[in-house]
Amino acid sequence: xxxxxxxxxxxxxxxxxxxxxxxxxxxxxxxxxxxxxxxxxxxxxxxxxxxxxxxxxxxxxxxxxxxxxxxxxxxxxxxxxxxxxxxxxxxxxxxxxxxxxxxxxxxxxxxxxxxxxxx
Amino acid sequence: xxxxxxxxxxxxxxxxxxxxxxxxxxxxxxxxxxxxxxxxxxxxxxxxxxxxxxxxxxxxxxxxxxxxxxxxxxxxxxxxxxxxxxxxxxxxxxxxxxxxxxxxxxxxxxxxxxxxxxxxxxxxxxxxxxxxxxxxxxxxxxxxxxxxxxxxxxxxxxxxxxxxxxxxxxxxxxxxxxxxxxxxxxxxxxxxxxxxxxxxxxxxxxxxxxxxxxxxxxxxxxxxxxxxxxxxxxxxxxxxxxxxxxxxxxxxxxxxxxxxxxxxxxxxxxxxxxxxxxxxxxxxxxxxxxxxxxxxxxxxxxxxxxxxxxxxxxxxxxxxxxxxxxxxxxxxxxxxxxxxxxxxxxxxxxxxxxxxxxxxxxxxxxxxxxxxxxxxxxxxxxxxxxxxxxxxxxxxxxxxxxxxxxxxxxxxxxxxxxxxxxxxxxxxxxxxxxxxxxxxxxxxxxxxxxxxxxxxxxxxxxxxxxxxxxxxxxxxxxxxxxxxxxxxxxxxxxxxxxxxxxxx
Numbered sequence: 001x002x003x004x005x006x007x008x009x010x011x012x013x014x015x016x017x018x019x020x021x022x023x024x025x026x027x028x029x030x031x032x033x034x035x036x037x038x039x040x041x042x043x044x045x046x047x048x049x050x051x052x053x054x055x056x057x058x059x060x061x062x063x064x065x066x067x068x069x070x071x072x073x074x075x076x077x078x079x080x081x082x083x084x085x086x087x088x089x090x091x092x093x094x095x096x097x098x099x100x101x102x103x104x105x106x107x108x109x110x111x112x113x114x115x116x117x118x119x
Numbered sequence: 120x121x122x123x124x125x126x127x128x129x130x131x132x133x134x135x136x137x138x139x140x141x142x143x144x145x146x147x148x149x150x151x152x153x154x155x156x157x158x159x160x161x162x163x164x165x166x167x168x169x170x171x172x173x174x175x176x177x178x179x180x181x182x183x184x185x186x187x188x189x190x191x192x193x194x195x196x197x198x199x200x201x202x203x204x205x206x207x208x209x210x211x212x213x214x215x216x217x218x219x220x221x222x223x224x225x226x227x228x229x230x231x232x233x234x235x236x237x238x239x240x241x242x243x244x245x246x247x248x249x250x251x252x253x254x255x256x257x258x259x260x261x262x263x264x265x266x267x268x269x270x271x272x273x274x275x276x277x278x279x280x281x282x283x284x285x286x287x288x289x290x291x292x293x294x295x296x297x298x299x300x301x302x303x304x305x306x307x308x309x310x311x312x313x314x315x316x317x318x319x320x321x322x323x324x325x326x327x328x329x330x331x332x333x334x335x336x337x338x339x340x341x342x343x344x345x346x347x348x349x350x351x352x353x354x355x356x357x358x359x360x361x362x363x364x365x366x367x368x369x370x371x372x373x374x375x376x377x378x379x380x381x382x383x384x385x386x387x388x389x390x391x392x393x394x395x396x397x398x399x400x401x402x403x404x405x406x407x408x409x410x411x412x413x414x415x416x417x418x419x420x421x422x423x424x425x426x427x428x429x430x431x432x433x434x435x436x437x438x439x440x441x442x443x444x445x446x447x448x449x450x451x452x453x454x455x456x457x458x459x460x461x462x463x464x465x466x467x468x469x470x471x472x473x474x475x476x477x478x479x480x481x482x483x484x485x486x487x488x489x490x491x492x493x494x495x496x497x498x499x500x501x502x503x504x505x506x507x508x509x510x511x512x513x514x515x516x517x518x519x520x521x522x523x524x525x526x527x528x529x530x531x532x533x534x535x536x537x538x539x540x541x542x543x544x545x546x547x548x549x550x551x552x553x554x555x556x557x558x559x560x561x562x563x564x565x566x567x568x569x570x571x572x573x574x575x576x577x578x579x580x581x582x583x584x585x586x587x588x589x590x591x592x593x594x595x596x597x598x599x600x601x602x603x604x605x606x607x608x609x610x611x612x613x614x615x616x617x618x619x620x621x622x623x
Contacts, residue, residue: 091235097232
């Protein structure tokens with residue numbers, strides 16, 4: 001009822017999007033929280049994007065990037081592509097929230113949930 | 120035998136202090152802010168928190184050669200530079216010399232999403248990067264609470280901010296943190312709970328249309344401090360706190376005497392003048408010649424080649440010069456010689472604190488031996504009685520500390536009974552010269568009396584005050600029957616005596 005959009009069309013459009021998805025993951029050293037976030041992000045990407053790329057940036061090695069990208073919190077994910085850039089802070093421990101944050105559209109979250117049920 | 124336990128008390132030592140260099144702050148904190156620790160500056164919007172934080176750094180650079188880092192969560196570097204130019208600071212110069220670093224932390228909750236847990240390592244890395252490149256002894260955060268407004272997980276943030284300050288402490292850096300005051304708590308998110316080794320509250324209050332800024336030290340771990348509220352000013356030369364009430368009453372008492380400029384008055388005073396560094400109050404109704412007495416004193420001072428500042432709250436300089444020349448006091452000559460400074464101030468132009476500061480500055484610059492304020496009663500238009508009283512008290516303490524002899528005139532009503540306001544001031548004045556009119560059916564004459572002169576056996580006699588073309592004079596008053604014989608009716612007396620002799 002509350003889903004006003006036709007279910008068939010739009011999710012498919014997004015899923016079949018062949019656009020390249022690029023994420024930057026900013027971490028500080030080899031902390032477990034960084035690895036955890038990377039794995040979560042990767043599993044989300046595997047599920048939803050055919051063509052994606054995750055760049056891991058260790059701020060301890062590139063401290064000047066912290067100022068440049070205005071990074072306060074660790075971990076921070078920046079969606080570089082598609083534009084516009086979107087910044088997400090946190091370890092993505094809440095996947096629903098994570099997807100919302102990645103601005104993949106709320107419809108897609110539904111789809112993802114259903115997808116999970118089906119499997 | 121009971122063992123004698125030797126009590127070895129640890130040597131009383133105050134925690135190490137970091138001098139701020141802000142005038143007044145070091146006095147009321149007995150040496151400065153806690154070194155290598157954090158101080159919270161809390162206040163309502165516009166109370167001067169950013170100013171305090173920046174001044175702490177600037178004074179650190181200029182006075183103590185300690186480079187500073189200003190971490191701004193609100194304003195950008197260019198904004199800060201612009202703001203402080205108007206306060207007389209050229210931040211560009213300090214930044215170019217790498218003594219001052221302004222680091223803006225941009226944070227805006229509309230620009231990011233939160234998903235899960237995080238820590239503030241990004242902030243740490245940013246700051247670490249700055250600290251690595253520059254040697255820094257002082258850091259100011261303005262205002263760290265912005266983190267709390269933009270990030271959701273408050274309890275987690277709190278531990279993170281706490282970690283940040285511990286990290287700075289380990290690096291032996293003195294921190295100043297600003298926070299918005301909400302209701303009666305020092306900060307909205309309770310930063311004071313974990314940050315503060317010292318809490319300073321800034322406040323602005325408006326009473327009878329005059330705004331006064333006040334500062335108070337709420338807490339200072341392990342150190343005594345002044346507990347009063349201290350007025351402070353933000354001037355074109357920065358922050359200025361009036362810590363003068365902290366001055367102890369231990370100024371030296373001079374034995375040397377300076378003449379009053381009126382011969383007969385010197386005779387009345389027992390020691391041929393006032394003690395140097397004393398405070399003199401001249402009270403009287405309108406038109407009696409208070410300004411003349413003050414001007415005579417100024418003239419005498421300048422005659423000896425000493426400097427004098429004449430603060431006039433009523434008349435313009437030219438008016439004073441003209442009026443005084445009519446009674447034979449040539450002020451213009453001494454002004455051109457540079458011995459006399461005539462400062463005419465509109466009493467309503469600013470608040471009491473600014474008047475106080477202006478007077479103090481002028482005294483510090485010219486180093487006069489005599490200061491005249493004519494009249495202090497006009498200050499009442501600027502403040503309430505109690506405020507004026509405390510301001511004058513601080514002013515007199517300042518003059519005594521500087522060994523400046525001060526003469527203040529005050530207007531009283533014609534009714535001699537109505538003395539109340541002057542009595543309150545006169546209690547902390549050393550000399551009180553009281554003038555009043557005597558009115559008979561046919562004439563009015565002025566008389567003068569020394570009500571009090573600390574430390575000297577002064578005359579208790581009432582004298583007649585004469586203002587002549589050649590100057591101010593005092594005459595003895597004779598009593599003939601029930602009538603006082605004054606200068607004006609001496610002529611009459613002569614006539615009477617003449618008639619009487621003829622009748623004989």
